[in-house]
Amino acid sequence: MMFELKTHNSKAVISSEGAELKSLVIGGREIMWCADPAFWGKTSPVLFPAIGNVKNNKTVIGGREVSLSKHGFARDNTFVTVRQSGNSLILAYNYTPIKKSYPYSVQLALQYNLFDDRIEIGYSVYNPGYDRIPFCIGAHPAIACNDLDNCTLVFEKREKASTPVMDLETRLFRSKDRIQRLDGTTKLPLSYEMFDNDVVYFDNIKSRAVKLTEGKKTLASIAFEGFETLGLWTPAGKRAGFICIEPWCGSDDYDDDSGVFEEKKGIQILGGKKIARYKMTISAK
Numbered sequence: 247m248m249f250e251l252k253t254h255n256s257k258a259v260i261s262s263e264g265a266e267l268k269s270l271v272i273g274g275r276e277i278m279w280c281a282d283p284a285f286w287g288k289t290s291p292v293l294f295p296a297i298g299n300v301k302n303n304k305t306v307i308g309g310r311e312v313s314l315s316k317h318g319f320a321r322d323n324t325f326v327t328v329r330q331s332g333n334s335l336i337l338a339y340n341y342t343p344i345k346k347s348y349p350y351s352v353q354l355a356l357q358y359n360l361f362d363d364r365i366e367i368g369y370s371v372y373n374p375g376y377d378r379i380p381f382c383i384g385a386h387p388a389i390a391c392n393d394l395d396n397c398t399l400v401f402e403k404r405e406k407a408s409t410p411v412m413d414l415e416t417r418l419f420r421s422k423d424r425i426q427r428l429d430g431t432t433k434l435p436l437s438y439e440m441f442d443n444d445v446v447y448f449d450n451i452k453s454r455a456v457k458l459t460e461g462k463k464t465l466a467s468i469a470f471e472g473f474e475t476l477g478l479w480t481p482a483g484k485r486a487g488f489i490c491i492e493p494w495c496g497s498d499d500y501d502d503d504s505g506v507f508e509e510k511k512g513i514q515i516l517g518g519k520k521i522a523r524y525k526m527t528i529s530a531k
Contacts, residue, residue, distance in 0.1 A: 251333050255362040264321040265337040265356040266290050267387065270365055272530040277466050279388035279488035286388065286481055286488070291321035292369070293384035294354055298445070298498030299417040300507070305499075307380065307507040308349050314507075318382070319347075320354055333360040350379040364529035369472075376518035380508045382496025385473070385526045388488040389458055389466045394480060397436040397460045397489065402453035402469075406430050410500065412444040419447070419500040436478075438485050446478040447497055449511065456491060464531050468493070472524035474512055493526055 247262040259269040267290040270277040281289045296318040304313055325337035338355040341348070350373070357368040373379050391397050405428040410419040427446070428434060440446060455469035456476070470476075473493030480489045496512040503510060516522050 249327075249330060249335050249337075251335060251358060251360040253333055253360055253362045256360055256365070258358065258360045258365055260335060260337070260358055262325050262327070262337060264291055264323065265325040265339070266292070266321070267358070267365070267367070270528060272363060275530065277389060277528060277530060279390050279486075281388075282486075285484050285486035288321075288386070288388070290385070290387040291317065292354070292356065293317045293382065293386055293492075293494070294320040294371075295348055295352070295381035295383070297382040297384045297494055297496045300499050301416075301418065301503070301505055305507045306505055308377075310349060312347055312349060314348065317384075317386075325356070328355065334358065350377065351375055352379060352381070363531070364527055367526045367528075369524040369526075371514075371516060371522045373516045373518055373520050378518065379516050380510075380513050381516065382494070382510070382513060383473075383522075383524060384477070384492055384494035384496065385470070386490055386492050387468065387526070387528060388490045389468075389528075390488050391458070391460050391465055392487060393460070394485075394489055395437050397458060397465075399434045399436055399478070399491070400457040400459060401428070401432045401434070401451070402455040403451075404428075404430050404432050405448075405451050405453060407448050407451050409446050409448055412498070413501065414443060416501065417498065418503075419498055421500045421502045436489065438480065438483075441478075441480050442482050444479070444482060445498070447494075448476045448478075449497065451476060458489065458491065466491075467527075467529045467531060469527045469529075470525065472522070473526070493524075495524070 470493035477492035
């Protein structure tokens with residue numbers, strides 16, 4: 247099912263499948279990627295309760311070995327409508343444990359609030375049980391662009407940051423192999439070539455907002471609260487017309503990770519009967 251939110255200057259389309267934002271038009275301009283399956287058939291999946299890859303698709307949670315697929319299961323399930331009114335929509339997915347998979351019941355809800363100049367997306371994770379639960383959570387919006395080689399990502403604050411290199415055979419980050427990306431500056435020139443080793447992952451930044459420009463034109467700004475790190479991705483070697491700007495808590499495993507899910511870098515731990523909240527805002531300027 248598709249839901250449409252409107253203001254006099256903006257429109258958003260959200261699917262119940264994965265609670266995915268499919269389109270965001272502000273001032274007559276489409277912000278989101280068109281989901282061409284020849285390149286990548288999604289637009290903005292939610293990543294939960296895993297982000298990226300775990301070693302051999304298996305990890306240890308609560309002392310038991312379980313299987314976890316890349317980016318978790320939320321994006322592949324149907325969310326139900328909690329409330330829709332005017333320019334607001336809340337969708338939720340209730341997960342019940344299945345054999346040899348993520349072992350905790352959990353509710354994930356996404357709230358979309360559309361304004362004339364932006365959309366705000368709230369993510370809430372509710373733990374209905376009494377055990378503490380570990381999880382990763384991330385956003386994955388694909389912003390449309392014409393030529394990534396002419397784009398720049400502008401960080402909110404000056405950053406001195408490097409990113410770990412993905413090993414394309416193991417699909418793990420190499421903890422001792424890093425590339426310096428920013429040296430006390432705010433501007434990161436983008437290119438298709440920089441994604442030859444998959445995701446560019448900023449695991450230690452101060453900024454909680456970035457702006458994507460193409461030449462002198464601003465394509466989108468993304469601000470995030472609660473999320474701790476930032477991934478950038480476009481498919482290697484395809485020169486696709488988009489870049490994903492991804493606020494995350496958690497990531498792919500590193501080669502020196504223990505294999506225990508609760509010990510992953512960036513893991514979130516939520517107590518019984520508690521709610522964790524995160525927020526992402528996408529605007530056109």
